[in-house]
Amino acid sequence: MLLWLMQIISLKSMEHNRNYYYDISKRFLWMVGQWPYQKPKTRLSFLALVVIVLANCLFTQIAQIFVCEDTQCIFQTLPPHLLVWNSLVKVLAYRFNSQKIKDLTDHLFVDWNILKTQEEREIMKKYADNGRWYSLIYASYCYVSTVSFITMSLVPRIMDIVFPLNTSRPIMLAYPAHYFVNEEQYFYYISFHMLITALICVTGLIAHDCMFFTYIEHVCGLFTVVGFRFEHILYKRNITKRKLINYPDEVYNKNIAFSVHSYRRALQFAELVEKVFSISFAMQLMIATIGLSVTLLQIAQLHNLMDTTKYFVYIFAQLFHLFCFSFQGQKLIDHSLQICYKIYNSAWYEIPVKGQKLLLITMRKSTKASTVTACKIYVYSLQSFTTVLQTAMSYFTVLASFSE
Numbered sequence: 001m002l003l004w005l006m007q008i009i010s011l012k013s014m015e016h017n018r019n020y021y022y023d024i025s026k027r028f029l030w031m032v033g034q035w036p037y038q039k040p041k042t043r044l045s046f047l048a049l050v051v052i053v054l055a056n057c058l059f060t061q062i063a064q065i066f067v068c069e070d071t072q073c074i075f076q077t078l079p080p081h082l083l084v085w086n087s088l089v090k091v092l093a094y095r096f097n098s099q100k101i102k103d104l105t106d107h108l109f110v111d112w113n114i115l116k117t118q119e120e121r122e123i124m125k126k127y128a129d130n131g132r133w134y135s136l137i138y139a140s141y142c143y144v145s146t147v148s149f150i151t152m153s154l155v156p157r158i159m160d161i162v163f164p165l166n167t168s169r170p171i172m173l174a175y176p177a178h179y180f181v182n183e184e185q186y187f188y189y190i191s192f193h194m195l196i197t198a199l200i201c202v203t204g205l206i207a208h209d210c211m212f213f214t215y216i217e218h219v220c221g222l223f224t225v226v227g228f229r230f231e232h233i234l235y236k237r238n239i240t241k242r243k244l245i246n247y248p249d250e251v252y253n254k255n256i257a258f259s260v261h262s263y264r265r266a267l268q269f270a271e272l273v274e275k276v277f278s279i280s281f282a283m284q285l286m287i288a289t290i291g292l293s294v295t296l297l298q299i300a301q302l303h304n305l306m307d308t309t310k311y312f313v314y315i316f317a318q319l320f321h322l323f324c325f326s327f328q329g330q331k332l333i334d335h336s337l338q339i340c341y342k343i344y345n346s347a348w349y350e351i352p353v354k355g356q357k358l359l360l361i362t363m364r365k366s367t368k369a370s371t372v373t374a375c376k377i378y379v380y381s382l383q384s385f386t387t388v389l390q391t392a393m394s395y396f397t398v399l400a401s402f403s404e
Contacts, residue, residue, distance in 0.1 A: 018109055021128035024135045025214045028207035034094040036102035047095060050204055054088050057197040063178035072301060073176070075294055079314060080175035082291040086284055087201045090208035093280035100276045101211075107269050108218055114262065120225045127221030134217070135210035138324060145317045146202045150174040150195045152310050157187070172306065174198070209324070215273050216328040216372070222266035223335040227342035229259040230359075233351065256355050260362055263339065270332065270370035281325075282374035289388060292318050293395035300396075322388060329372045329380025339366035 019026075029035040033046030061081040068074045094101055115121050156169040171187050174194045183190060233255055295315045299308060340363050348359050372380045 018112060018128075021125075021132050022108060022214060024132055024139065025207075025211045028135075028139070028203060028210055029094070032091055032094075032204045032207045034091065034098075034101070034207060036098065036105050047091070050091055050200060051088070053197050053200045054084055054091075054204070057084050057177075057201065058088075060177035060179055061175075063180070064176045067178050075297055075301075077176040079291050079295045079298065079311070082287050082294075084201055086287045086291075087204045089280055089283050089287070091204040093277070094208060094211075097276045100272060104215055104269070104272055104276065107272075108214070111218070111222060111265070111269075114265075115225065120228060123224050123228060124221045127217045127224065128214075131214040131217030134213045134324075138213065139206045139210060141320065142202050142206050142317070143199070145313060146198050147195075149310055149313055150191070150198050152306060153191055153194075155306060209321075212273075212277065213324070213328060215269075216332055219266060219269045219273065219370075220331055220335040222262070222269060223339060226259060226263045226266055227339055229255075229262060230339065230343045230362075231346045233259065233346050233348070233359075256351070256358050260358060263362060263366075267336075267365075267370065270336065274370075274372055278373055278375055281372070281380070282377070285374045285378055285388070288318060288322055289392050289395065292322075292388075292392040296392065296396040319389075323385060325372075326380050326382050326385035329384075330382045333369040333371055333379075333381060336370035337366065339363075 026035055030038060031046065032050050033043040033048075035043070038046075058081070061077055061084065064077050065074055065081075068077065112121075112124060115124060151174075153172045153174040156172055160168055171184055173183065174191065177190075177194070179186070179190055179193075181190075292315065295311055295318065299311050299315065343359050343363050343366070346359075348356055351359075374380070378384060
């Protein structure tokens with residue numbers, strides 16, 4: 001009876017820990033109607049609200065493009081316009097892959113049940129906690145950058161109060177948009193609308209990205225657990241301090257089969273992440289590259305200090321966004337390749353020949369890295385991150401030559 005109660009308490013404690021590690025991603029997905037376990041009507045209502053707000057923002061920006069009288073005005077409108085499209089792609093990517101997202105999220109909770117030792121649980125806790133911290137830092141940075149970018153438009157009005165001139169300073173909207181009203185008269189209403197739409201837009205972006213970070217950290221944790229099992233292939237699965245000596249070959253083979261099964265499960269999770277995000281990442285990469293090039297062009301052409309500062313904040317946010325994806329992609333590559341080294345560093349020479357052959361097959365499989373790609377064309381890694389920067393600079397040079 002006492003043992004049964006201890007097991008119940010242990011299971012409830014583990015469930016509490018899981019909810020703690022994934023609560024940030026869950027809340028953001030819930031706000032944009034993409035959490036897999038929401039009621040269908042609730043999901044549809046929140047998603048419809050987000051899409052309507054984004055469509056409203058796109059409408060005012062497209063209207064601004066139509067009233068522009070030169071290419072510089074159009075280029076100035078494009079960076080924030082592309083950001084809204086990027087957020088819309090992220091939100092709809094989860095909508096069109098709802099079943100796969102549910103399968104991935106199920107994995108997050110179920111995979112904890114296959115952990116057999118305290119060491120394995122500590123490994124998964126470490127990576128789950130990393131995912132939570134990455135999400136928290138990323139979300140905080142995105143919100144701070146957005147609020148800073150939007151509130152810079154209030155600086156002229158504040159300056160009029162603190163250091164008044166004979167005439168009022170010209171108004172400056174947070175981003176180019178056409179509202180079909182007198183901007184001077186309705187400045188504060190427009191600024192409030194821009195702030196709300198920008199925060200909702202960024203919330204959709206954060207929800208997508210934080211859940212992606214959580215998935216990558218989870219699969220990296222799985223690969224680390226698998227590597228730990230291969231390193232301790234001669235140990236009992238639930239007792240890592242007692243070595244298996246003079247046991248039948250079936251015991252060794254059972255341990256190897258269990259480790260190989262865990263490795264296949266990790267590979268399946270990584271492949272499912274790739275399937276879910278591959279197409280949307282291709283669209284996001286194209287939007288980010290164009291946006292980066294156009295923003296660089298704007299910085300080169302602007303002579304106003306306030307506008308230049310705003311676009312510096314914006315371009316740094318774009319680089320931070322792209323770097324986070326490249327860093328996570330590189331982390332997945334490194335963790336998937338480490339399995340081969342873990343097997344080689346284990347006591348493989350002490351197990352029967354049949355078991356060694358199973359390990360050899362696994363080593364061959366692990367020489368191929370698991371990756372996150374954009375339609376199998378672009379692989380997210382730190383090396384590819386520099387390639388995107390070079391491509392954006394090339395586009396910037398071409399655009400600058402045309403705008404002269």
